[in-house]
Amino acid sequence: MATLQTRATARIMMSPAVILLFLWMIVPLVMTLYFSFLRYNLLMPGTEEYVGFLNYQYFLTDPAFFTALGNTLLLVGGTLLITVIGGILLAIVLDQPFWGQGIVRLLVIAPFFVMPTVSALVWKNMLMHPVNGLFAWIARSFGIQPVDWFAQVPLFSIILIVAWQWLPFATLILLTALQSLDGEQIEAAEMDGAGPISRFIYLVLPHLARAITVVILIQTIFLLSVFAEILVTTNGGPGLQTTNIAYLIYSQALLQFDVGGASAGGIVAVILANIVAFFLIRLIGKNLER
Amino acid sequence: ETLTIATVNNGDMVRMQKLTEDFTKKNPDIQLEWVTLEENILRQRVTTDIATKGGQYDVMTIGTYEVPIWAKQGWLLPLDGLGADYDKADLLPSISDAVSVDGKLYASPFYGESAMVMYRKDLAEKAGVTIPEKPTWDQIADAAKKMTDKSTETYGICLRGKAGWGENMALLTATANSFGARWFDEKWTPQFDQPEWKKALTFYVDLMKEAGPAGASSNGFNENLALFQTGKCGIWIDATVAASFVTNPKESKVADKVGYALFPTGGVENHGNWLWAWNLGIPAGTKKAEAAQKFVSWATDKAYTELVASKEGWANVPPGTRTSLYANPEYQKAAPFAKITLEAMTAANTSKPTVKPVPYTGGQFVAIPEFQGLGTAVGQQFSAALAGSVTVDQALQSAQALTTREMTKGGYIK
Amino acid sequence: MARSVTTQRKLIFTIIGWSIGFLIFFPILWTLLTSFKTEGTAVATPPQFLFFDWTLENYHEVQSRSDYGKHVMNSIVISVGSTLLGLVLAIPAAWAMAFSPTKRTKDILMWMLSTKMMPSVGVLVPLYLIFRDWGLLDSRLGLVAVLTMINLPIIVWMLYTYFKEIPGEILEAARMDGASLMKEIIYVLTPMAIPGIASTMLLNIILAWNEAFWTLNLTAANAAPLTAFIASYSSPEGLFWAKLSAASTMAIAPILIMGWFSQKQLVRGLTFGAVK
Amino acid sequence: MGSITLEKVSKSFGSTSVIPEIDLEINDGEFVVFVGPSGCGKSTLLRMIAGLEDLSGGRVVIDGKDMSNEAPAKRGLSMVFQSYALYPHMSVYQNIAFPLKMDGQEKSAIDKKVKDAAHILNLTNYLDRRPGQLSGGQRQRVAIGRAIVRQPKAFLFDEPLSNLDAALRGNMRLEISDLHHQLKTTMIYVTHDQVEAMTMADKIVVLNAGRIEQVGSPLELYKSPKNVFVAGFIGSPRMNLVEGPAAAKHNAVTLGVRPEHVQISKTEGLWKGTVGVTEHLGSDTFIHVQTENTGKITVRTDGDFATEHGQSVYLTPDPSRLHLFDANGQAI
């Protein structure tokens, strides 16, 4: 494969995608960087002036910032936890032979196709609403005090909604991975006297490691920027309990129209995302190479 | 020529969209393109567009909050070509004030609203309370507590709790106004550390805890509407437009049992000064100004009211903009809430929202550009107080701190 | 493992499987049911499951209010267009990375992926300004361009993993057989990678279809896809559950059906070739 | 301590019968090879013995006890799979220790047994590696190691060498034979390679389409195959099978003669033909001759016989070494 000729062509073939992506990244990034040093409110044109690190100072000292950072991590972590564990269990169930397997599989993957806004609206108003919602009705039918989801456990509620959307993704990947597990390995373990639980711990889980890594990588990328669900359900409240970094920037950019502040926030988010990415890549590097 | 019109997805606008044909018949050379969006998204879209001079829209539906701010920036065309039939003098004075700057009309009101008390006459009777036409908060609280019967899922009072400058902060700012509180003093110092705010917020939180529904901290207008319509609320204090929904027998179980009263007062002579209108404005950059004005005048003049009345009945005409409508006996018959609505609208004074002097105009909002962000941030604190995750004092303290911060950043506080 | 599965075991898993499937699908089912209710029944307690007066009124209402066809058309053009454009850019790039890897190939891939981590809302204003100046606002072309760039990293990555599964020997065989580079890609690589390309396409169409930030903020009347359509039904004043349900059903139906029909391919696509 | 008896064992998948009915006796300590063409049911039979596949009928008796419905782990057998089926994420040590760990044995006991096994198999230096870091032969040994530590009643091997290259296969063959001499445990070994069968087995079971064609020691099968199938299958290069007049002369339908039992001469002989491809192995030469009346015949001569492509030669089969078969392919 590796002649000088092919290597030269390879570089040419790669360049359109790389150059375009680079422009796509760098142009807005530079503009954002530039704006982040300005006092720039869209609603007050003509007042732009250089303010140094003021925007960063305000963004980073915003009492909401650390809460939002924590919430972001909780949201990503919680969703990952639910989807990975749920995905493994679900994949195992779907891997068993039973009647109507194909249909159940269709049912399970369906949430992946639902737009985030739609699913947030449906969950909030039709399911989780403490008075009109279905959950409340079920709770009351059993004589239990219905949970007031968005007041008592707001972040968890968001996690639940987001997890519902991503569970199919995790399930499908893990199911495929599960199906690629070498049957002879399982048989070997059986001959070796391993029961179902030992087989799960010693064979299935390690086999899934790579797939789990992929799930974590991809989902993290998407989960870091979740905000439609928050906007629709809680507006980041009550208090700051459901404000994440993406929402915080959103409120700067599209509520206050403070372009300078939002740009500073955007730059901070890029840096944070890259820190996360750095750890992810090290994690992936190990697990994907195998 | 094609006009692109951005509008909000409320019933009255949807109705207007359906009547497009009437306009195009009269103006065959003008086509209409509608962009109907949910309120928050609409606001983002039109604000981004007008501030960056994107020029995507020829007519925008904007609120009374934006009109003065945008007009000052020179982003809106003054509406002086609306035609002879428009009859500017017929507009309700409070509304007309809200959309004018220096006496010039910058947007034409499509429908307007204030806030009022809606209550269940049957429940009040059962609980043995009466609600006067001009109630005080104490009377409301008393009645609400008596109406509450959690075993039958009847809650005495439903109030907004979902965080947002246009959600719980609309109600709470109006309530605070009625308790004599204000957002800022003349020097733009935030006033959340003052006793009036504490009194108002404590009252609200206590009342909701005792007589409010579960999940109040995430209830907005729609959630409360659903609750009231399904008969779960005794009292609901909210925008006047709600009246037409709760009296609509197709949607509401309690259509014939609703009584009305003015927004309560809390010790000072102030009914909250809640005033809102959705208006049609024309961005300064449009190349189709003439056609746009034609459309605006069609959609907001008296003839349009009659058009709607003839097609959909008087109960469905856009309310709250014109004196003549409230003088119309047919409307009065179709809308039992007309009188109170008019009273509430006239009582609202946006140039002097509180009893104490303030540097801003507004009512249930403060008409400065920072208010959307600020209001939402403060709203989050207050909804946390309602949810019980922080105390009222903590909420007020955080509100004070973050407002001071933002005002300093914005250059108000030197 | 060809030992017989006892009927009892199968029965147990049938019950478990169907319960879980039903639970997960329930919110969608509930939306579907609600779309056939009147607004009043939609919020009624206790909830009505099947025995209510089924009505198509909401669908009428939705249809009369907005031009569903136009939105669907836009969604299709934008999602398919951006995916195809993405493929045209990504196939050569992935070819290069898979068959002529250098030390930096992995880094480039990771860098590409990291461009997806930028919060979109942070760059809205810069992009809006660029779009305004280039006259791309509210044009399908503009959206196709944006979504192409957003999804390009994923497309490249997926294709890369698929291409890596193709033995390099086959391309060498083509080279020995006298195929030029272009012909090698057109006649040999692409047809061999069809399954991978198809699943990449599917996944990216779905992602583009559901993308709700740029599609909302860069469009007005002409290029607005289904996300904008939904935005005109969520939370107006008044009851809207049933209408929203109808609109939601209409918005997700095309992609859901497409997803279901092509789920075999999709599974491959979702796994990013990472699970062999 | 390791005798296995199959009684009327049969197997069908759905409606297709893969193994009609088999009776077989395997004695303690024997090295039995199942051999046969691909798809004849060797693996299936082995897996039924292991308990990885249900019986459709009949009984599997191990050491006098009916184990037909016992779980695989309970039968006291170890299996080595074609793909090795090593646990890829465990080190060699962990792989070998796994069955002991599952058995709940003590750490120190496990350690001793693993080290012993590693020693026997020359794996001591690789205990910390992952299977992915081993060569094919080493992997094979780890798989065997995992099988020995349990000290099973019998080993089952399913084509354990088919993934290795020729040279390595030769070595591993010897190693497994050695191991059998050392451990003296019953071994059942599946292969479709007749060389493996011949060189390793005490007893070969030739299977064809789920049926046993012949059971016997390697030399028995080589010298007196019961039928055409066994004759053609055992021996390398294949036995020459001739039909027509040449066979009819001996009152048989098919006449078989092994390449090493055909005389080649440049001057005279029974069958005339021309030389096709000649394969020089150094020690021997295989000459493929296209005869005039009896088809293609392969002849084995010693390394020094010189021929040319296209040359005329004469062949004479050794009359004492002819194999004769009737119309049903049975030996006469």
Add this chain to the structure above:
Amino acid sequence: MGSITLEKVSKSFGSTSVIPEIDLEINDGEFVVFVGPSGCGKSTLLRMIAGLEDLSGGRVVIDGKDMSNEAPAKRGLSMVFQSYALYPHMSVYQNIAFPLKMDGQEKSAIDKKVKDAAHILNLTNYLDRRPGQLSGGQRQRVAIGRAIVRQPKAFLFDEPLSNLDAALRGNMRLEISDLHHQLKTTMIYVTHDQVEAMTMADKIVVLNAGRIEQVGSPLELYKSPKNVFVAGFIGSPRMNLVEGPAAAKHNAVTLGVRPEHVQISKTEGLWKGTVGVTEHLGSDTFIHVQTENTGKITVRTDGDFATEHGQSVYLTPDPSRLHLFDANGQAI
């Protein structure tokens, strides 16, 4: 019309030198086999000839023209890959036609050539099938078909049979040899299987760690290996290599004797030992004897020699067939 000359060809990947420097002459019409252990650089060398790999130094001359920097397609060579490298989405017909299509030939001309090739290779009935629907041997033939249609100056084969099972490998070996006789085109064939090398080659090139150890005809290599490496590599079973006093007696450091040149006797002989594993192939028997002083010796006898594990035997090497090597492993 098909001579290939390598002049000082060398190759390094980064800083590791894989092929130090090789000179080699391949004549028109020759069947040359590159043989050597895994990783010795056979494939690399072949790919450099094909143009799939850059040269680090030296020249590749084809038919007198320096082709070192020419693109693969321009060199007029055809290659058959280990994995066949068939185009899975094309039918057999399309696969074979592909190089002609790339060459821009006319439909009717292509059709004729493809049909001819298919006829030669017995593929006529499979032209419409996809590669996935063919057996291993058939796929191999398609790969060869694709190579022949171009009427190349030379064929390059990279371990084309290593994915086939033993029996099929034997058949395909014959087919390729046949083809060479038919076409008389130069063929370069890479394998690590010495049996393939011996049976097919006109000329064998033995490679070891990127160096040529010996070049010669199969029998030359068998009879007079230049060094220990070649001696051990060529011939099956391997030559017995003995060091120590037994070798010193002949003034050599290493003494080699092939298994077929050792006499075994139960009563007397030069070396005493005990029988280890005995491999019965029917026609021959390989006896692995553990001798007292000279290590493990493999002996090949005819099929009828009966021994038992552990029995004492005596071995005598044929003195005329001894191979002697010095301290550097070079033949004396």
